[in-house]
Amino acid sequence: MAEKVTIYDISKKLKISAATVSRALNDNPKISAKTRELVLKTAAEMNYKQNRLAQALKSGRTNNVGVIVPYINRSFFSSVIRGIEEELSPHGYHVIICQTHEDVNNEIKQIDTLLNTQVDGIFMSVAKTTQDTSHIKKALAENTPLVFFDRKKEVKGLSSVVIDDFRGGYLATEHLIKQGCKKIAHFSGDLNVEIYKNRHQGYLKALKDNGITPLKRFSLQVNSKLESGISAIKDLWEFDEKPDAIFSSSDYAALGAIQELKQMGIKIPKDVCVVGFSNEPFTKYMELPITSVDQTPLEMGKIAAQVFLEQIEGSQTLTVEKEVILAPKLFVRNSSNRKL
Amino acid sequence: MAEKVTIYDISKKLKISAATVSRALNDNPKISAKTRELVLKTAAEMNYKQNRLAQALKSGRTNNVGVIVPYINRSFFSSVIRGIEEELSPHGYHVIICQTHEDVNNEIKQIDTLLNTQVDGIFMSVAKTTQDTSHIKKALAENTPLVFFDRKKEVKGLSSVVIDDFRGGYLATEHLIKQGCKKIAHFSGDLNVEIYKNRHQGYLKALKDNGITPLKRFSLQVNSKLESGISAIKDLWEFDEKPDAIFSSSDYAALGAIQELKQMGIKIPKDVCVVGFSNEPFTKYMELPITSVDQTPLEMGKIAAQVFLEQIEGSQTLTVEKEVILAPKLFVRNSSNRKL
DNA sequence: TATATTTTTGTAATCGATTGCACTAATTTA
DNA sequence: TAAATTAGTGCAATCGATTACAAAAATATA
Numbered sequence: 001m002a003e004k005v006t007i008y009d010i011s012k013k014l015k016i017s018a019a020t021v022s023r024a025l026n027d028n029p030k031i032s033a034k035t036r037e038l039v040l041k042t043a044a045e046m047n048y049k050q051n052r053l054a055q056a057l058k059s060g061r062t063n064n065v066g067v068i069v070p071y072i073n074r075s076f077f078s079s080v081i082r083g084i085e086e087e088l089s090p091h092g093y094h095v096i097i098c099q100t101h102e103d104v105n106n107e108i109k110q111i112d113t114l115l116n117t118q119v120d121g122i123f124m125s126v127a128k129t130t131q132d133t134s135h136i137k138k139a140l141a142e143n144t145p146l147v148f149f150d151r152k153k154e155v156k157g158l159s160s161v162v163i164d165d166f167r168g169g170y171l172a173t174e175h176l177i178k179q180g181c182k183k184i185a186h187f188s189g190d191l192n193v194e195i196y197k198n199r200h201q202g203y204l205k206a207l208k209d210n211g212i213t214p215l216k217r218f219s220l221q222v223n224s225k226l227e228s229g230i231s232a233i234k235d236l237w238e239f240d241e242k243p244d245a246i247f248s249s250s251d252y253a254a255l256g257a258i259q260e261l262k263q264m265g266i267k268i269p270k271d272v273c274v275v276g277f278s279n280e281p282f283t284k285y286m287e288l289p290i291t292s293v294d295q296t297p298l299e300m301g302k303i304a305a306q307v308f309l310e311q312i313e314g315s316q317t318l319t320v321e322k323e324v325i326l327a328p329k330l331f332v333r334n335s336s337n338r339k340l
Numbered sequence: 341m342a343e344k345v346t347i348y349d350i351s352k353k354l355k356i357s358a359a360t361v362s363r364a365l366n367d368n369p370k371i372s373a374k375t376r377e378l379v380l381k382t383a384a385e386m387n388y389k390q391n392r393l394a395q396a397l398k399s400g401r402t403n404n405v406g407v408i409v410p411y412i413n414r415s416f417f418s419s420v421i422r423g424i425e426e427e428l429s430p431h432g433y434h435v436i437i438c439q440t441h442e443d444v445n446n447e448i449k450q451i452d453t454l455l456n457t458q459v460d461g462i463f464m465s466v467a468k469t470t471q472d473t474s475h476i477k478k479a480l481a482e483n484t485p486l487v488f489f490d491r492k493k494e495v496k497g498l499s500s501v502v503i504d505d506f507r508g509g510y511l512a513t514e515h516l517i518k519q520g521c522k523k524i525a526h527f528s529g530d531l532n533v534e535i536y537k538n539r540h541q542g543y544l545k546a547l548k549d550n551g552i553t554p555l556k557r558f559s560l561q562v563n564s565k566l567e568s569g570i571s572a573i574k575d576l577w578e579f580d581e582k583p584d585a586i587f588s589s590s591d592y593a594a595l596g597a598i599q600e601l602k603q604m605g606i607k608i609p610k611d612v613c614v615v616g617f618s619n620e621p622f623t624k625y626m627e628l629p630i631t632s633v634d635q636t637p638l639e640m641g642k643i644a645a646q647v648f649l650e651q652i653e654g655s656q657t658l659t660v661e662k663e664v665i666l667a668p669k670l671f672v673r674n675s676s677n678r679k680l
Numbered sequence: 681t682a683t684a685t686t687t688t689t690g691t692a693a694t695c696g697a698t699t700g701c702a703c704t705a706a707t708t709t710a
Numbered sequence: 711t712a713a714a715t716t717a718g719t720g721c722a723a724t725c726g727a728t729t730a731c732a733a734a735a736a737t738a739t740a
Contacts, residue, residue, distance in 0.1 A: 004482075006726055017690045022728060032688060052457045053397045054726035057695050062393065064404075064436070064457075072425065073418040075621075082413045085439060094436045094457060096404070099425060117392045117404075117434060142344075226625070255625055262627075281415075282622035285566070285595055287602075346696055357720045362698060372718060394696030397725050 005048040014042055025050070056118065065308065066096045066114035068107065068124035075281055076297050077125065080149055083301020084123055091309065093120070102127045108135040121145040121308045126153055128193055145311045149304045150295070151195060159311065159322040161304040165195045168293040168328035169202025172247045172275045175291070175330055177210050179273050179338050181245035184212070187222035187232055187253045199249050199277065218243060222253045229256020237264065244272055245336070251276035251283050251292055258288065258335060273336035279329075289333035296326055345388040354382060365390070396458065405648065406454035408438045408447065408464035415621055416637050417465065420489055423641020424463055431649065433460070442467045448475040461485040461648045466493055468533055485651040489644045490635070491535060499651065499662040501644040505535045508633040508668035509542025512587045512615045515631070515670055517550050519613050519678050521585035524552075527562035527572055527593045539589050539617065558583060562593045569596020577604065584612055585676070591616035591623050591632055598628065598675060613676035619669075629673035636666055 007025070011018040016035070023031045024039035031039075042048075056062040067084060069077040085095045096119065098110040107127050114122055115138060122139055124146065133153045139146040140157050148160035169186075176184050186203045189196035200219065207214045217239065222232045229252065236243060248254035254276030258268060266272055268288060276283060279294035307322050334340065347365070351358040356375070363371045364379035371379075382388075396402040407424060409417040425435045436459065438450040447467050454462055455478060462479055464486065473493045479486040480497050488500035509526075516524050526543045529536035540559065547554045557579065562572045569588065573596070576583060588594035594616030598608060606612055608628060616623060619634035647662050674680065 004726090007728095008726075018727080019691080019729075020689055022726095023689090026728085028729095030688065035688080049452075049456050051397075051726050053393060053402065054695090055728080057391075057393045057397050057697095057726085058728050060695080066434075071422065072412075073415065073422045075413065075415070078413040078418040081437070082411065082439065085412065085437060089438075094406075094438075094453070096434045096436050097421070097425060098429075098434075099422065112389075113434070116389050259627075282625045285622045286625070287599075287627045344696090347698095348696075358697080359699075359721080360719055362696095363719090366698085368699095370718060375718080391696050394725090395698080397727095398696080398698050400725080 004051070005043075005046045006051065007048070010039065010042055010046060010048060013046070014038060060118070061120055062118045063092050064094045064096055064117065064119045065121040065123065066098060066110070066117075066119040068098045068100060068110050068114070068122065070100050070102045070125065070127055072097050072099055076150070076278060076295060079297035080125075080301040080304070083298040083303075084305045085301075087302040087305035088309075100127045102129060104130045104132075104135075111135050111138060115139060115142050115144060119144065120312060121147070123147050123149060123304055123308070125149055125151040128190065145308055147304045147308050147311075149300055151193070157321050159307050159324075161300055161307060161324040161326065162195075163295050163300065163326045163328045165198035165328070166202040166205070168277065168295075168330075169199035169247070169249075170206045171202075171328065171330045172277070172291075172293050173203045173206035174210070175332065176245040176247060176273050176275060176336060177206065177212070179245070179269065179336060181273050182212060183215070183218070183241065183243045184245040184247055185218040185220065185236055185243035187220055187229065187246065187248035187250065187257070189224060189249050190221065196249055203247055222248065222250065224250035224252050226252050226256040226259070229253035229258075230260040231256075233257045233260040233264075242272075246272065246274045247277075248275065249277045251278045251280040251290065254290055254292070254335075255282070255286075258286075258290065269334065269336050269338050273338065275330075275336050279331055284331070284333065286335075288335055291333045291336040292331055294329040294331055296329065300326060344391065345383075345386045346391065347388070350379065350382055350386060350388060353386070354378060400458070401460055402458045403432050404434045404436055404457065404459045405461040405463065406436045406438060406450070406457075406459045408440060408450050408454070408462065410440050410442045410465065410467055412437050412439055416490075416618060416635060419637035420465075420641040420644070423638040423643075424645045425641075427642040427645035428649075440467045442469060444470045444472075444475075451475050451478060455479060455482050455484060459484065460652060461487070463487050463489060463644055463648070465489055465491040468530065485648055487644045487648050487651075489640055491533070497661050499647050499664075501640055501647060501664040501666065502535075503635050503640065503666045503668045505538035505668070506542040506545070508617065508635075508670075509539035509587070509589075510546045511542075511668065511670045512617070512631075512633055513543045513546035514550070515672065516585040516587060516613055516615060516676060517546065517552070519585070519609065519676060521613050522552060523555070523558070523581065523583045524585040524587055525558040525560065525576055525583035527560055527569065527586065527588035527590065527597070529564060529589050530561065536589055543587055562588065562590070564590035564592050566592050566596040566599070569593035569598075570600040571596075573597050573600040573604075582612075586612065586614045587617075588615065589617045591618045591620040591630065594630055594632070594675075595622070595626075598626075598630065609674065609676050609678050613678070615670075615676050619671055624671070624673065626675075628675055631673045631676040632671055634669040634671055636669065640666060 007018045007021040010021045024036045100106040152160040188200045191197050222228045246257050276292040279292040283290040283292045347358045347361040351361045364376045440446040492500040528540045531537045562568045586597050616630050616632040619632040623630040623632045
């Protein structure tokens with residue numbers, strides 16, 4: 001119904017040029033105070049709303065940013081997105097979300113369409129399967145800032161915000177050692193994925209630093225699923241020498257481990273301590289709450305947003321990549337706390 | 341670096357007009373096959389990408405939709421958003437997310453800026469505090485389709501997709517009755533919020549249909565928090581006549597109830613059965629998995645998206661609101677299953 | 681009062697794609 | 711072969727806001 005009011009409508013009504021109206025609305029100092037007031041007042045009266053599309057076309061800036069994640073309804077990702085949104089929204093940016101379903105092909109498409117819509121920046125956590133980075137470099141070629149979070153790729157000129165997964169692995173393992181555990185098994189994810197590799201490295205280092213020789217057999221590749229945790233425990237317990245602790249790179253696998261261990265009549269944390277990773281919401285709600293490494297997703301999102309803002313507002317020519325590494329936090333809970 | 345290629349660049353190179361290029365790219369039948377081929381080939385060679393902003397300005401359509409929710413990192417909302425994204429993405433739409441933090445004032449701002457960015461549609465779940473709907477009517481006034489999901493308001497001309505909360509309450513209560521429970525207490529949310537009121541009504545109806553007179557004292561207003569569930573149980577157990585079942589409108593409060601009941605040495609489900617609402621991810625992971633009413637968020641998102649598409653693609657003049665009511669699903673788990 | 685200077689405003693091009701209308705070229709019909 | 715159609719292109723306006731440049735108005739200076 002209500003036709004959109006444009007600066008031309010205002011200019012006609014006031015019998016001045018659209019240029020003057022535009023300048024008045026933009027607080028251009030060249031406009032007399034009298035005219036500015038009048039325009040502002042009239043604009044308000046006519047319920048004028050700036051057409052951001054026209055503005056975007058002219059300026060080349062849309063005030064939209066894109067976020068690419070595997071699935072937006074994963075607790076971790078949705079929290080990062082929340083962080084990004086809350087940091088950017090006061091600056092007038094809107095957040096567009098895209099899902100890759102862990103498929104590189106979708107990732108390629110999403111980047112393409114985002115660049116096409118002229119987003120001012122892209123945030124992304126790469127799919128697990130992503131190897132080649134040529135699609136990511138397109139953003140660089142088009143001069144669109146791209147910030148990785150959590151799962152990154154090494155691309156010159158692109159910034160990233162991640163947690164120190166090595167440290168996370170180290171912290172978790174060290175904690176287990178302090179609980180008196182000596183035979184600590186590790187459920188890692190796919191070691192081709194950087195974050196899992198780093199957690200694994202942290203685990204190994206903590207063992208070595210404490211004079212424990214890592215057992216090859218104790219490092220298992222386990223999917224991030226409850227069922228995988230269960231079968232991993234079954235596998236481990238086939239041997240005579242049983243672990244006295246599990247450090248899992250996934251909370252889900254940790255949960256599966258706990259269920260299976262209980263099933264076998266093993267006491268937690270007395271016989272076996274368990275630590276997970278990600279601090280999924282459910283970990284703290286369990287009857288036996290699970291110790292887990294928190295990735296501070298909200299903070300990660302906020303900092304990624306800040307990195308983007310710096311890049312956008314800073315001198316565009318001097319674009320140097322920035323690598324932020326956040327400290328993970330260990331939340332000690334009953335699944336590994338023998339000192340209760 | 342790489343300057344954007346426009347249709348003018350193509351037209352210059354081929355020495356034809358930009359209009360012809362545009363038509364060729366849009367499969368306009370008035371263009372000769374020869375020219376079309378040539379343009380398409382050249383466009384591909386020059387790596388031409390359509391500027392969606394210019395197109396949007398011209399057509400008035402951005403292919404962006406906005407989604408307004410209280411918090412995007414709540415499991416339910418992020419799943420609905422996922423549903424919307426997956427349904428709309430194949431149609432070329434991008435999803436912009438906005439959070440209200442349950443504050444009407446933010447809601448007002450978000451709607452304003454979304455309309456300003458010319459989104460083609462808005463999906464929203466209203467904040468708990470929202471009473472007045474004048475800000476929502478603005479969308480209607482600007483002819484932007486708005487679809488409510490889960491938490492709606494009665495506004496003529498606006499469609500909604502919700503679950504049948506009454507039925508959810510009824511199902512849960514009926515299930516408890518079938519388990520042999522006769523003194524069923526209900527933790528409701530704020531009864532001014534439609535969804536909670538409906539669940540409560542469903543609860544009352546199920547009781548009546550089964551010849552049970554509802555006890556006023558058994559309907560408590562409980563926040564959606566673990567702690568609130570704990571204290572609600574404490575309150576209830578102050579009286580002599582104890583309930584033999586709890587139907588909570590919140591999974592968190594249900595969890596609190598379970599923890600407190602266990603604390604008091606009460607056996608679940610033998611002495612007391614507990615049912616929650618929302619089917620939060622954690623409910624199925626508990627050692628005592630919690631029976632809960634599922635709201636089918638993914639489906640809700642997809643259907644909301646379909647309603648939007650129908651409205652956009654259908655005859656715009658004949659805009660009749662559509663009210664979709666989805667059937668909730670009861671997931672029976674150990675917290676209420678006496679027949680195991 | 682005439683000229684120089686500063687303020688303020690207007691004109692017109694621009695961002696990139698789309699499209700009604702007009703015009704030329706090719707084809708059909710008489 | 712001339713006239714009437716049809717097919718294929720181009721011109722120019724449009725979407726709404728911004729901005730370099732020019733021009734007019736207001737003020738300052740001589």
